[in-house]
Amino acid sequence: MQVLILGGDGYLGWPTALRFSARGHDVAIVDNFARRYWHLQQSTDSLTPIASLEDRIGAWEEHSGKRIQSYVGSVDEGDFLDRVVGEVLPDVVIHYAEQPSAPFSMKSRHHAVLTQRTNVIGTLNLMFAVRDHVPDCHIVKLGTMGEYGTPNIDIEEGYIEIHHKGRSDVLPYPKLPGSLYHLSKVHDSHNLHFACRVWGLRATDLNQGVVYGIETDETALDPRLATRFDYDEVFGTALNRFCVQAIVGHPITVYGEGGQTRGFLNIRDTLQCVEIAATHPAAAGEFRVFNQFTEQFSVLELAHLVQRCAGEVGLDATVRHYPNPRVEADQHYYHAVNDKLLELGLEPHYLGDELILSMLNVIRQHRDRISLSEVAPKTRWRPGELGDEEPQPATGANGASGDDDVLGEEGVPGAAV
Amino acid sequence: MQVLILGGDGYLGWPTALRFSARGHDVAIVDNFARRYWHLQQSTDSLTPIASLEDRIGAWEEHSGKRIQSYVGSVDEGDFLDRVVGEVLPDVVIHYAEQPSAPFSMKSRHHAVLTQRTNVIGTLNLMFAVRDHVPDCHIVKLGTMGEYGTPNIDIEEGYIEIHHKGRSDVLPYPKLPGSLYHLSKVHDSHNLHFACRVWGLRATDLNQGVVYGIETDETALDPRLATRFDYDEVFGTALNRFCVQAIVGHPITVYGEGGQTRGFLNIRDTLQCVEIAATHPAAAGEFRVFNQFTEQFSVLELAHLVQRCAGEVGLDATVRHYPNPRVEADQHYYHAVNDKLLELGLEPHYLGDELILSMLNVIRQHRDRISLSEVAPKTRWRPGELGDEEPQPATGANGASGDDDVLGEEGVPGAAV
Numbered sequence: 117m118q119v120l121i122l123g124g125d126g127y128l129g130w131p132t133a134l135r136f137s138a139r140g141h142d143v144a145i146v147d148n149f150a151r152r153y154w155h156l157q158q159s160t161d162s163l164t165p166i167a168s169l170e171d172r173i174g175a176w177e178e179h180s181g182k183r184i185q186s187y188v189g190s191v192d193e194g195d196f197l198d199r200v201v202g203e204v205l206p207d208v209v210i211h212y213a214e215q216p217s218a219p220f221s222m223k224s225r226h227h228a229v230l231t232q233r234t235n236v237i238g239t240l241n242l243m244f245a246v247r248d249h250v251p252d253c254h255i256v257k258l259g260t261m262g263e264y265g266t267p268n269i270d271i272e273e274g275y276i277e278i279h280h281k282g283r284s285d286v287l288p289y290p291k292l293p294g295s296l297y298h299l300s301k302v303h304d305s306h307n308l309h310f311a312c313r314v315w316g317l318r319a320t321d322l323n324q325g326v327v328y329g330i331e332t333d334e335t336a337l338d339p340r341l342a343t344r345f346d347y348d349e350v351f352g353t354a355l356n357r358f359c360v361q362a363i364v365g366h367p368i369t370v371y372g373e374g375g376q377t378r379g380f381l382n383i384r385d386t387l388q389c390v391e392i393a394a395t396h397p398a399a400a401g402e403f404r405v406f407n408q409f410t411e412q413f414s415v416l417e418l419a420h421l422v423q424r425c426a427g428e429v430g431l432d433a434t435v436r437h438y439p440n441p442r443v444e445a446d447q448h449y450y451h452a453v454n455d456k457l458l459e460l461g462l463e464p465h466y467l468g469d470e471l472i473l474s475m476l477n478v479i480r481q482h483r484d485r486i487s488l489s490e491v492a493p494k495t496r497w498r499p500g501e502l503g504d505e506e507p508q509p510a511t512g513a514n515g516a517s518g519d520d521d522v523l524g525e526e527g528v529p530g531a532a533v
Numbered sequence: 534m535q536v537l538i539l540g541g542d543g544y545l546g547w548p549t550a551l552r553f554s555a556r557g558h559d560v561a562i563v564d565n566f567a568r569r570y571w572h573l574q575q576s577t578d579s580l581t582p583i584a585s586l587e588d589r590i591g592a593w594e595e596h597s598g599k600r601i602q603s604y605v606g607s608v609d610e611g612d613f614l615d616r617v618v619g620e621v622l623p624d625v626v627i628h629y630a631e632q633p634s635a636p637f638s639m640k641s642r643h644h645a646v647l648t649q650r651t652n653v654i655g656t657l658n659l660m661f662a663v664r665d666h667v668p669d670c671h672i673v674k675l676g677t678m679g680e681y682g683t684p685n686i687d688i689e690e691g692y693i694e695i696h697h698k699g700r701s702d703v704l705p706y707p708k709l710p711g712s713l714y715h716l717s718k719v720h721d722s723h724n725l726h727f728a729c730r731v732w733g734l735r736a737t738d739l740n741q742g743v744v745y746g747i748e749t750d751e752t753a754l755d756p757r758l759a760t761r762f763d764y765d766e767v768f769g770t771a772l773n774r775f776c777v778q779a780i781v782g783h784p785i786t787v788y789g790e791g792g793q794t795r796g797f798l799n800i801r802d803t804l805q806c807v808e809i810a811a812t813h814p815a816a817a818g819e820f821r822v823f824n825q826f827t828e829q830f831s832v833l834e835l836a837h838l839v840q841r842c843a844g845e846v847g848l849d850a851t852v853r854h855y856p857n858p859r860v861e862a863d864q865h866y867y868h869a870v871n872d873k874l875l876e877l878g879l880e881p882h883y884l885g886d887e888l889i890l891s892m893l894n895v896i897r898q899h900r901d902r903i904s905l906s907e908v909a910p911k912t913r914w915r916p917g918e919l920g921d922e923e924p925q926p927a928t929g930a931n932g933a934s935g936d937d938d939v940l941g942e943e944g945v946p947g948a949a950v
Contacts, residue, residue: 194642225611225661229654236653236720237646240713244642268702269695278686278695278707283866285685287707290695291723292730296657299727303653303720306708310716313709314860314914443731449700497731 119394120204121145122191122242123212124184125152125169128258128327128386130343132210134334135387136394137182144185144204146197146213150234151344151351154220160351160490162344163360163482164330175340191238194245201245208394209246211257213238214300218262218442219495220350221297228296235300236307243311254397255308255319256390261379261409261452263302263323265292266445271452274321274405289405294444295497305405312403319402320393325379325409327386328355329471330478343383345478348490355380355418355467357491359475362426363483366491367436372446374416374437379409379452382465392460407454410464425472443497536811537621538562539608539659540629541601542569542586545675545744545803547760549627551751552804553811554599561602561621563614563630567651568761568768571637577768577907579761580777580899581747592757608655611662618662625811626663628674630655631717635679636912637767638714645713652717653724660728671814672725672736673807678796678826678869680719680740682709683862688869691738691822706822711861712914722822729820736819737810742796742826744803745772746888747895760800762895765907772797772835772884774908776892779843780900783908784853789863791833791854796826796869799882809877824871827881842889860914 119136123129124145137143147169155161167175173184185204189196191213201209214235215221221231239257246253264271267290276289288309291302311317335341346352347360358368381389389408398404413421419435426433440446458464465471479486536553540546541562554560564586572578584592590601602621606613608630618626631652632638638648656674663670681688684707693706705726708719728734752758763769764777775785798806806825815821830838836852843850857863875881882888896903 194646198642225615225658228661229611229657232653232657232724233650236649240646240649241642244645267704269697269700269704276695276697276707278693280686280693283686287684287686288709290693290704290707292705293723293727294731296724296727299720299723302723303716306710306716306719307649307713310710310713314711316915498733 117141117207117394118205119143120201120206120209121212122209123147123214124186125149126212127344127346128383129212130172131332131335131383132212132387132390133184134176134341135332135391137176137180137184138334139391144187144206146187146189146191146200148188148190150190150215155351158348158350160348160487161485163347163479163485164342164345165339165485166342166344167340171340175338179337179341191241192234194241197241198245198248202249205250206253208254208256208397209242210390210394211239211242211255214258215297217350218295218297221295221300222495222497231297232300232303236303239304239307243308243317246317247311247315251315251317252400254394255317256393257304257308257319257321259301259305259321259323260298261323261325261407262295262298263291263293263305264289264452265294266448266450267292268449271407273407273453273456274323294442309403312401316401318398318400319404320398321403321405322389322393322408323405324386325381326353326355327381327383328353328467328475329383330475332384332387347486349492349495354415355422356475358419358422359472359479360486361491362422362431362433363476363479364486364488364491365431366488367434368419368422370415370419370435370437371440371442372437374419375414375447376444377412377414377448377450379407379412379454380467381408381410382467382471384465385410385462388462389457392457392462396460406456407452408457409452409454411467412450412452421467422472425469425476428469429473429476441496534558534624534811535621536560537618537623537626538629539626540564540631541603542566543629544761544763545800546629547589548749548752548800549629549804549807550601551593551758552749552808554593554597554601555751556808561604561623563604563606563608563617565605565607567607567632572768575765575767577765577904578902580764580896580902581759581762582756582902583759583761584757588757592755596754596758608658609651611658614658615662615665619666622667623670625671625673625814626659627807627811628656628659628672631675632714634767635712635714638712638717639912639914648714649717649720653720656721656724660725660734663734664728664732668732668734669817671811672734673810674721674725674736674738676718676722676738676740677715678740678742678824679712679715680708680710680722681706681869682711683865683867684709685866688824690824690870690873691740711859726820729818733818735815735817736821737815738820738822739806739810739825740822741803742798743770743772744798744800745770745884745892746800747892749801749804764903766909766912771832772839775836775839776889776896777903778908779839779848779850780893780896781903781905781908782848783905784851785836785839787832787836787852787854788857788859789854791836792831792864793861794829794831794865794867796824796829796871797884798825798827799884799888801882802827802879805879806874809874809879813877823873824869825874826869826871828884829867829869830884838884839889842886842893845886846890846893858913
């Protein structure tokens with residue numbers, strides 16, 4: 117297969133590129149290094165040192181003899197993406213090229229607009245490029261479980277059969293997302309569904325849970341192949357951040373009672389799911405939705421798991437509860453269906469002590485790269501409510517005092533635009 | 534009340550400004566003349582001659598002694614809108630400032646991106662400006678019945694109670710919109726709902742049917758106060774276009790069997806509904822949805838109504854059926870609820886012969902301004918299927934032969950950005 121990966125320099129995009137290349141597919145990637153640039157802007161960095169894209173590609177060629185093609189540019193530039201799709205003529209496009217952080221999208225009007233413009237217009241451009249050059253190509257888009265919110269009924273995979281006043285229909289599952297980032301993914305889902313209904317394109321929307329983990333089979337081969345590992349409040353996700361907190365001796369920070377329940381999965385299972393989707397394409401005209409996670413946990417369960425594992429390696433981790441800067445229920449019903457990927461052969465790597473211990477081990481190796489100030493969040497869903505948006509060191513009521521944490525980004529901790 | 538009208542130079546925006554001013558409210562409007570500019574680009578124009586905004590405002594001051602304040606600029610420029618909202622400090626914002634045409638949004642990638650960028654980012658900017666300056670202000674946004682599509686169950690007003698696997702919840706009504714324009718309105722609805730849920734803003738989403746009519750009490754006072762009347766394939770709507778076709782002797786063009794059923798309302802009722810919403814504001818934190826139409830008709834019913842009325846004034850109008858350039862069912866279940874505005878006191882002007890006869894009369898007065906080539910549509914939902922997107926006079930298979938029509942824009946035939 118000819119595989120085109122948008123956001124192929126990112127946390128998931130790069131390991132995905134390696135995985136498809138290792139399986140013998142021809143891989144091209146697009147990236148504009150937005151994630152690296154956003155880190156520069158906030159003076160943060162990946163915990164793992166990561167090589168430049170050129171060096172990564174060179175290292176992979178050394179190991180595998182295979183060359184990954186790369187295009188540097190932004191998917192929100194329509195002419196650029198049109199040219200790339202017309203040149204590569206992919207059988208499948210894996211679309212990770214979105215701004216993936218909920219806290220980022222809530223920082224300010226500028227960040228909200230950047231997020232929705234980047235994500236919505238990038239996906240629109242992709243729809244048109246595929247329609248015009250490779251209408252039979254399968255679009256695999258990374259969505260997020262966070263699109264659904266926390267309804268009081270079971271979360272189905274994309275659609276729900278509704279019985280109403282003596283009639284019935286199968287309709288898109290209603291969405292109640294929890295951030296302006298999550299909203300951008302809802303918009304993408306609606307747009308892409310339309311492209312399938314009206315133009316006959318084929319797409320799979322992978323509504324992904326929170327991803328954890330650092331290594332995959334291919335990234336572990338060589339330090340130059342490592343993928344990024346974000347632990348800052350903007351791009352880091354819950355479990356990853358909890359492990360970093362345990363290593364540096366910061367309390368594991370739980371919002372409210374920590375009853376927020378979400379779906380989670382190992383980075384290795386992300387790659388497995390994307391591969392399953394790509395090798396079992398949607399039909400022409402079909403907009404297929406898979407809920408992509410392997411287990412559900414509450415935030416408090418994860419905190420206790422990390423605490424226990426930390427204890428096993430001699431770290432005295434504590435768990436503390438804080439007011440929630442997000443607007444979300446911290447006790448709620450949550451039951452999401454995730455049958456379809458399992459039916460297609462997904463073999464989950466469930467979360468256990470072993471994985472946590474290995475993460476703690478990798479994080480410890482890079483302990484000197486951890487910036488303590490990044491353990492604390494600064495973004496409020498309702499500015500002004502818990503203090504101003506900027507840290508106020510004098511009062512200690514805000515992020516700079518290291519008092520808070522975030523659930524993490526439930527979406528695609530993917531790559532740049 | 535201090536009323537701020539975004540898109541206040543448009544088909545509905547201008548009469549709305551006059552109406553609120555006539556009722557004694559202080560009115561400010563924002564417009565960037567995008568609608569006038571898009572007409573320049575396509576060499577089309579309003580059937581009714583319309584005065585410049587400055588002349589309109591001057592004429593209204595002559596008649597009423599009241600001055601309407603105006604700001605020329607685009608709502609998708611965040612700093613501009615932020616400054617206007619901070620200066621005007623409105624009690625209510627009426628948001629018409631969107632690209633309102635489905636065919637426009639389907640012309641090309643450029644048009645699709647322009648539509649979604651303008652509408653989504655304009656609304657995001659409004660949310661932030663209201664949050665930061667006047668969090669108690671009521672946002673009245675024009676949505677469209679077209680957001681719902683044509684599901685096989687009754688269309689409720691914004692929300693639906695779903696019973697599923699022994700549990701239940703009231704969730705946003707699922708959306709299946711029929712164009713990239715309609716999708717932009719779905720995105721707006723989701724974003725604005727979020728602003729209410731999370732920031733505690735108050736908003737009313739008016740999911741409007743297809744508007745028809747030319748005059749309101751205030752626009753009829755003086756030719757300089759006339760509002761625009763679009764009959765071209767991009768900005769014209771079904772009934773308005775049918776009347777123009779009858780006047781010029783073009784067959785009334787019905788797609789397929791003409792069973793497409795939609796909600797319709799008189800332009801006078803649009804103003805009534807907007808006023809009802811503004812004077813009965815949503816509660817803080819409430820995202821209220823009203824379905825804003827007064828009657829349901831099929832396209833064929835409207836065609837026959839216009840045909841009959843044309844006959845009464847000596848015009849021999851014919852009705853012809855054509856292949857549908859849109860992707861939509863032309864026979865389907867359709868029953869939409871519209872109780873809430875009626876409960877708040879809406880007194881509908883139902884569609885009857887009298888209204889059609891008066892429209893035919895006004896159109897006849899401007900017969901010499903009608904461009905015959907504009908009676909025919911050129912935009913295909915699936916390019917290539919019924920021929921190329923551009924007219925092909927040689928084959929006669931396309932728009933230039935005058936063979937087709939559109940259902941019209943079901944959304945807000947409102948104003949510019």
